[in-house]
Every structure is written in C-alpha cells, then in structure tokens.
Amino acid sequence: MEEYPEEWRTPPVCLISVVGLAEHEHHRLISTHLLSEQPPTNTLALPDLSKLLHLLSKKPKQPPDATSSSSPAAGILKRDWLIKHRTRVPSVVAALFSSDQVYGDPAQWLQVCSDLDLLKAAIKPRNIKLLVVVVNDTLSDHNDVYEERFIALRKRAELDSKYILTFNPNTASDLQISLNRLASIFGELSLAYYRDEGRRIKTRVEKKTLNVNSIDLNIRYCFKVAVYAEFRRDWVEALRFYEDAYHMLREMIGTSTRLPPIQRLVEIKTIAELLHFKISTVLLHGGKLKEAITWFHQHNASYKKLVGAPEVVFLHWEWLSRQFLVFAELLDTSSVPAQSISSLVLATADRPLTESEFHPSYYYQLAAHYLKEKRSSLEIALSMSESASELDSSADSVAPSVYIGQFDRLLEQGDTVSKQPLTDEDYTRYVIAEGKRFQDTYEILGLLKKSCESYGNHKARRMGSFCGFQMAVEYFALDDFNNAKQLFDGVANQYRQEGWVTLLWEVLGYLRECSRKQGIVRDFVEYSLEMAALPVSSGTDVQPFSFKECGPAGPPTLSQREIIHKEVFELVSREVGLASVEDNNCIKISRDNPLHLEVDLVSPLRLVILASVAFHEQIIKPGVSTLITVSLLSQLPLTVEINQLEIQFNQSECNFVIINAQRPLLAATNDGVQVHRAESTPLILITNRWLRLTYEIKSEQSGKLECISVVAKMGPHFTICCRAESPASMEDLPLWKFEDRVETFPTKDPALAFSGQKATHVEEPDPQVDVDLGVSGPALVGESFMIPVTVASRGHDIYSGELKINLVDVKGGGLFSPRETEASSMESHHVELLGIVGPEEEELGPGEIEKIQQSFGLVSIPFLKSGESWSCKLEIKWHRPKPVMLFVSLGYSPLNNESTAQKVHVHKSLQIEGMAAIAVGHRFMLPFRRDPLLLSRIKPVSDSEQLASLPLNETSLLIVSAKNCTEVSLQLQSVAIDNEDGDSERVCSVQHGGENLSGPSLLMPGEEFKKVFTIVPKVESSKLGLGTVCLRWRRDCGIDDHSGSCKTEAWVVTKHKLPDVEVELSPLVVSLECPPYAVLGEPFTYMIKIWNQTKLLQEVKFCVADAQSFVLSGVHNDTVFVLPKSKHILCYKVVPLGSGLLQLPKVTVTSVRYSAEFQASNTASTVFVFPSKPDFKVAADVGKREMESIASE
C-alpha cells in the first residue's frame, strides 16, 4: 500500500483558503479550529492576495473541455490532478479584511474593492466559492457608516449577505462563536463547491456516453465525479462512479489504440489498480467485507488473464502480486471485527466464499506466489535481453509522464527538457532494468512471513507450515542455511506427525543438503538415514514426480532411497574421512571425529534401527542363567552389516558384546566390557526382517536387571545407540504403520512377543540359615509365655543380622478390635510382646534390642560363623484368649561387605493359640431349711437380666468354683474375694466358709476346685457389688519344679468379677427344724417356724400332707395369723415308721398377702432314720457338719 501516493491512500479532505491579514493570529486560529472539526477541513493560509493569484494562475491550461472532444486525450488520468485538489485548489476562499479597512477612510475602502475584484477574477474560472470575513479587531463603533459600507461590500463582492461574516476575536466567547459560524459556512460552501463541480462533470459524462473515442475522458470524468463525491462524503455516489470508471476501463482494453500495446496495457492496469484500490477502501470503510472480497475476486478474475506481451510478462505477475498484497494489507488494517466474519453466511448462490478468504494470510500467500512467478519470468526476460550496460543506459532518461501509468523519454536540449513518447522496445528495456534493482526474494520472504504469522493466529498449522516451507526454500536459495534449517525442521515435524511421507521426503532432502553444505556430519547422516528408511513409493501410486520438482532430494522412489543409503554407508564405513570430491566439505568421520547417534523412543531414526529386548523369564535366580533375545529391525532399503553389538544393562557387569565373527576383529574394543561373544552367522540386517539373537545371561546381584540400550557399531567410527524396548509395550513404527507391510514378531515365540519385557527381576540367594521357633502347646491367658527362637547357620556367615518379630491377628487386621479400644485403652492389645530375653538368661541390652513395640520387635543378632547358633526367647502375654500369628524374619548378609549389602531373608511364621487357663464359676445358696420370702422372685417380671436376690440380714452362701480348662496341671495358690469398696464390711460381710489353703494345691486338667463363702448383706440395696474373685495360679512344671526355668515363673492372678446382687428384706422367713437324724419308732419334733418381719399382720395358710413312713400329730390344714415382728411356730410330733432316707411329711405354707406359696424342697424335707440308735465314735458336731456338707452337694 505504501507505493501509492499519500493522496490516494487517505480519504479526501476538503480544502479551503484564507487570504489576507496574515500579520494577525487569525490564520492559525481558523486552521486549527477547522482541522479539529468533524469532518476536518484543511486550510490553505495565504498571507496576501498575490500568493493566491500566483497559486491559481500557475496551474497549466485547463483540460480540454467539452468543445474539444474530437482531439483524443493523451492519457486517462493526470498524475497530479488529485494532489492538486487536495493541496492547491481550495473549494472556498475567505478574504479577510479588518473592520478598519472596510469601515475606515475611503482610501482603504478602495483598496478593499480592488482586492475583491482581483480575487473574483481569479476564482471565477474555477467556480471557487468566495467568503468575505470582516475582522472586528478594534472595539470602535462605526454605526453610522456600517450599514452603508456593508451594502456596498456585498454588492462589490456579489455575495449573499450571509457570506459576509464578522469575526470577533476579542473575547474568548466571541471568538468561539465566530469560529463555529465560520466553520459551518465553510462546510456549506465547500460542499456546494464540490457538488457543483461534480454536477458539472456529470453532465459531460452523460453527454459523452456514446462517443467511443472519448472513452478516456469519460473515465476521467467518472473518476472526478467520484472524487468530488468523496470530498462530500457521499460514499454511495463515489462507489458508483468509481465502478463506472472501472468498468469503462475494462472495456477499453480491446478498443484503445492510443499507445503502443505494452504501454497501453500497463496504463490500463495501473489505473484499474488505483480504481480498485479506491473501491475496496470505500467498501471496507463501509464495513462491507463480503462485498469487498467479492469485488476483489471479480477484479482478479477479469485481469488475471491479461498477461500481456511475453517479454514483459513479469510486469503482469508483479501487478497481480501487488493486487493481493494491497488487498491483504487493506484487510489487515480494516476495522471490520473478526467475529463478524464468522457470522457471515459463507455460501452465496453464485460464488461461495470460504473461511480462508476472510483472512489476510490467504492474500499474502498468493501475493508471494505471484511475486515468485514474477521473479522467474523476470529472470527469463533478463537472460533473453541484451547486456546489462545497454539496459542501464537506455533506462536513464525515462521518467514517468504527467499521466498515470505512462512513461516518457526526457530529451535534454540545452536548458530545455522535452518529452518524447517511448516505443515498446524502449519501454521493455526500461522496465527490465528497473526490475533488476529490486530484491524480490526478500519481498517474498516478508510476504510469506506475514502469511505464516497470520495463519498461526487462526490456528491453521498446515497452511502455516506450507508457508514456512516456502520461506525455507527461499532461504535455501539464498544460501542462508541456518534459517532454512530451522524452518525446515519445524515443517518436517509437522509432516512426520501426520505421516505425509512424500512431503517429508522433500523437506528432508533440503535438510540433508543444508547440513551437507554446512558440513554438519551428524545431521547429514541422520537425515540421510531417515530418508533412506522412509516408506516412499511402497504403494502402487507411482507418481510422475520429476526430479526438479522434488528439490535436492530427488524423486521419492525406492531407487533414490537406495542411492542415499549407499552414499551414507560409504561415508560411515570408510576408514579415511570422506571428502566429497565436488564440494570439498569437511563431512568426514574419523578417529578424532567419531559419530555416535542416539535413537530413543521418539526419534525419527527408529525407522532405521529398532531394538527390542526380551528376557525369557520374568524372575530369575541369582547365578542361574536365563535367556535373553535381542531383536533388531531396520527399514533401510539395503541390507546392513553390523560389526559388533554391545548390549548394555543397568547392572554393568552383565553387559556383553556380540562380535561379528565374519568380520576381522576390530582392534579397539571398549575396555569396560568383559564378555565377548562371537556370532558365527554374520550380523546382517535385512529390510523389514527381525534379526533375532538369543543369549544366555546371568546375574549375581539381586534386584532389577534391565536392558538399557543396544549399541550397534556399523563402521570404524560410527555407532548407533538404540534405546531398548520391551516387545510387550512396543509402539508401532511411525510412518510405516500406515503401510501395508509384512509384520513379524520380534521373537520366535509369539507369546514372548506379547509379554516379553526388557527387564527381569533377580531374586536374592537362598538362605542357608535356620530359624527355629520352639513352641509346645498353647499359651495361657495372663502368663508371660516364652517362645524360644533359635538362629542356626548352616553354611552362611551371618553379618549384621536382624530379627524382626511381628504379631498379627490370625483373622487379619490388628490385635485389638476398635470397639474395645475405647473401653480399655490401656489394654488395647489383647496380645502383647513384652520383651526379648537373650541367650544367657539376661535381658538384652538396649544396643541389641533396636525397637520393641506391642506387636513388633527388632533385634540385632551378633556375628555368627557358619555352624554357630544363637537363640533368644520372646516373651508374649495374652490378655484375651485369641489365636495369633507370629512372624519372625531374619535378614542378614552372608558377606562382610557393607557397600554391596545384599541381604538374605529367612521368614518363619507360627500360629499360637491363647487359652484361658481357669474357668471360674459361682453360685449363691441359702442356709439349709431356712427360706426367706423374696418378693422379687415371685414377681412375674422374670427378665434374664434380673439380678440375683439376697435376703437382708440373712446368711447366704457363695460357692466359687475354679476349673482347670487346660491340658497341663496347674498350681492354685489362693482363692479370695477382693472388695474394691473400703466399707464393705458395713454393707455386707463376706466370710470364708473354711480355712485358707495351707499351700499350693495341684489342679489336674479338668479338675474343679471349690470354695464356700458366707454372705450377710446388711444394707437393703437394689444393686450391691460383691467384689472380685482373685485366683492366683501358675503352671505346674512337674516333679522338680524347684529347678530350671519354672523358677522365675510368677503367680498369675486371674480375676473373676462377681455379679451384682439385689438385697431385699424378706417379709416372711420360713424355717424347718428337725433333728439331723431319727431312730425308727422314736418320736421327734418337727417344727415349722414362720417369722413375720413386717409391721403388718400376716395371714398364713398351711397344709401338712401325710407321709407313708411317718405318723404325725397335729392339724393338717389351717390358717394362722402371724403378728407383726413376731414368730409363729407350728410344732408336730413325728414318729418314723421305716428306716433309711425318708421323706418327711410335706409342708406347704401360703402367704395370703403376697400370694406366695412355700413348699420345702425334697432335700430339705428328707431325714435319715436309723433302725436303732447309732453309736457314733466321732464328736457329734463333726458329724453334723458332714451331714451339712453332704446336704449341700
């Protein structure tokens, strides 16, 4: 756009002129004010009249007017017409006079009159509007002469009174008012001027429509009308007349004969370009983006074919390129917002527009394209034309003529310069000489860069990379290889991603050539190898690619690949560096300059060589050999021989080298590798066929063994390091995955191809140490259970051994249930590891026990030689009966080497049952033949939770039994009832029924031990705690329990909490009294005593049933009343009739008040009858006690 003159690029601005009174500031005030108005107006400020006269008279003769239409015009548009109207010909002239001049003395008035006459004469031919401004710069009043002079002035100036203004610059407000008035009058007048001018010329257009000869003029008139319309901001009319002019111009192409053909076309095109530019500007200014684009297409379509004469065809391409460039720049700077593009309906009926046509990038790209065309045709033209010096001389004197698009030869004859029209031959020479001066390549690069950036803005990656490619080719042609390579690399990545092999081939060809020219051997080899391995022309589509089109790569064919392959392998396999004969570059590989290529998972060179490594086993033992398969695949077109292969592992001692036995051994092998394996068959890589090599491998070190890389040595100083890949997780080959090729497995065994891994796990060596857990029988709850652990070495020395002990619940999870942790946080562990006792019966010092917790322990073991053993004891306590898993694991290293501490581990586990040793039971009993009435017993609410009831102030019996539940005999030391409350004696007295145990009593398995307590509750209570039974016992260690391990064994206390009881006062107590034995035939007294413990009168019914063996006297049935707090005694005399254990007459007592019936139990109403009076040897009280104890059984 910059090549157009300023006046074409900017919208027209009205021009007015002020004349006179230059010595004051008024000119500056007026011009700045007008410029700041909207729309702005330019002001031509002239100090005095003579300047204006000079300006207007300087203009050459008027253009041929209507009368002289027969003489053909010499051109279509004059070069300076527009600038003249923009800068020199004002639409309005304002003559400034001071009020002193106008209203002053007659001499001044005369001067004003003459000035006015001159002015009128000057502007008349041009129809310029006149405005008279009287500057009232003095405050003097001229009322008397004012009216008269004003009328005279108006008449002299031949003006309407409103075009004679008074300008008051004296106060700020007056000045502003004056300026505003001036601006509106100026606007009105200039509008009138441009309208009049436009109308005047329009009539000429209408008159001339049919005259073919005057078509030039018609175009000119249309153009002028349009420009005047633009001055008036009448865009619609401007557009219409510009289009008219444009269409007429198009028609001229075939008809005009005015100039020689080449120049004629150049002129037409130049004007068409300007008209098109104006039209596009107006359209875009109005926001009509779609119309503008459509218009551009029409413009392009109608002129594209007008190539012109073959020798100047480059002018056409240049012109076309400029059309695209200018339109792109217009779009770029256009204010039409981007989002409105998307809302446009793209598909119109006649000519669908596509998205790309709304972006300037498209036009930039095509501008570059046509500029390239121009460059190539200019090169042809240059090569065909004469020598350069001749061109220059002929071009010297050619200059642009007064008409746009025309050129003249300037002939200097002395001082005068005359112009002479050019012949086409001269013109051709001139333009070729001109064309030589321009650096088209840089222009093209600039255009492509803009296009590329613009494509990048709307995310058209592929179009952008195409522009990048074109730029790179330009750079390549300029020998700017750094830039070219950078761009080519980006483009190549794009093509690699999407598998556009042919395009990639072309780019790589350029890249290869770049690196060759730069002498970068690594890049050269890499690009060459990649090209050789590309899957070009593997399909059926044999494209007729010509060599030229494909750039330096050559046609993408298999044969070309082979050529490249041969070339690169010649380079790498030669001992002496290859210096190419023709360009003598430093591309060589030598001892000092070896080449080492890395191929990783994303490298494009995966095509060249792909290494797949599979271990045949996923877990191996140390020192035991396993198989490993190394497979190599190449897509190079020819077979490749590998000199040696080095397989590298993460355990570097496993690395090995495979040597091609067919080749002479290379002298310098890597010193780090010890193992060499010769392969009798040659290591040859055939296209698309796996080279499978299987070897034995063994590792001494446990842990992961992973193959890292495979290094193939292909020439004396050329190696490729290939990252090893697992066949199970190997990705497809890029590019080749789209090809229809035979795919085989990297290993012979297809299963291994699916599951094979490049890494394997080496187990640790087998332990040669025994860990023994000596446990017999279950553990008992409460005791400290000892578990002896023995570590015995069977072949390994034990260095830095560590014993880990873990207690785990058999059911899994921790050793405590979460519910119980809250209740008893102190005893959170049901099973607890208390400690570890060393081998010499002493507690291990803190240095040896590293850590001990409730379920975890860590002990270090001293150094043991092979054959030695060490033992310790674990002390574990059960709080609840529970089976527990004990894990003991020993970790040690067989070698005394801290750095390569390879630990060997031995694991042992054992399930240990925890059992309750003693089951404690209890029973409450009442004294013999004495029954208090307990109301709670007879109530119908018989809940299971109901507490046992004990009568108040009565003696009750508590029998505590302890049963040995284990399979070992236990020693019982004592049984006692502990009462937590201190004042228990006051509440309730608990007495031992018998004397204490004298010594530990032995309790055999299954045996039960009983002890009797008497209880007398003294306080009535609904819930009375009786205390806890405490048993002290220990394991009985057999006969000699005084020696050995049992010595230290402490007494274990087992506690059994007695249930709470309810203590109540019994209203009635019934007791039966009879002698302990009877003698046949001898009568005895059988008494039934009823105590009323209440304060109420109690009605009691009783009934005595007859018994077979007894005769009794007294009432059988009756009702008695027992007084409060008193006793009623029923007394019977009974005579036994038989002997033996006999049932006494059954007594039933019924309390009416409580509806409670009492019947003596069978045991209580049984008495032994001797046949005759017995003769007892022991004391009577002992016998009585025996009787009692028998009865309680």
Next chain:
Amino acid sequence: MIACVAVVGHQNNPLYIQSFTEADDALKLHHIVHCSLDVVDERVNNPKKSGPTLNETFLGLLYPTENYKVYGYLTNTKVKFILVTTDLDVRDADVRNFFRRFHAAYIDAVSNPFHVPGKKITSRTFAERVSTIVKSFGLSSAG
C-alpha cells in the same frame, strides 16, 4: 478437470493420493491437499459457521488457491476425501455426485478382507475405479 483426489485417514495421514495432471506438480498437489485439512478441521470444529452443511458429509468448497479449487467430504467414520480441480466453474451437483461415487468405491475397497483398516489403500481395482470416476467427472450431469 480433476487434478488430484485423496483419501485422508483419522490421524490426517494420507491413505490414498493420486494426481491426474500431466504437468510436474504432483508434489504441489500434495501440499494443497495437506493444507486443505486445516479447513476441514475448522469446518468440523466450528460447525455453526457452516450452518447449512451441518450433519452433511459434503463439506463444499474448502478453499481456492491460485489455480485450483479444493472440495472436501467427510465420511461418518471421519475419513476425509479431498478433490482438487482446475475448473474454475464447477457445479456443486457434479462435485456431490463425484464424492458419492468415490465414497462407494472407497467402501468397496476397505471392505476387502485383506485390507487392514487405517493402512494405505493399495488396491489396484480401487485405483482403476477412481480413475474411471475422475474421467467421467462433469459428464455425468449431462446424462
């Protein structure tokens, strides 16, 4: 006249590309086909821009270049067909008709049990059929 036809796969990789010009511009046609994928992407990603072509396989004119016009077609399986023509005045119906026949030929080619989906189409029958379709381009509308 049709300059080039192409089948482009899911990963925007060429599955089949064949040019029918005498001149040495096959490589340029490759570039043009490749660039046209940008427009296809844009059409597919912003379907509201091209309101009437919503849910239609025929994508219409993709973009004009200096001497060519590029048309696109997107199958239900997201395989793209690209047509490059040198004719400046092409009837929409002709192009639609061409793509319909081309699609049928493609379906037959990929239905071959020996064809692996996603790989290049190397069938000779397909190539012959395509060249027949290309030759009859523009004629079918008359008959």
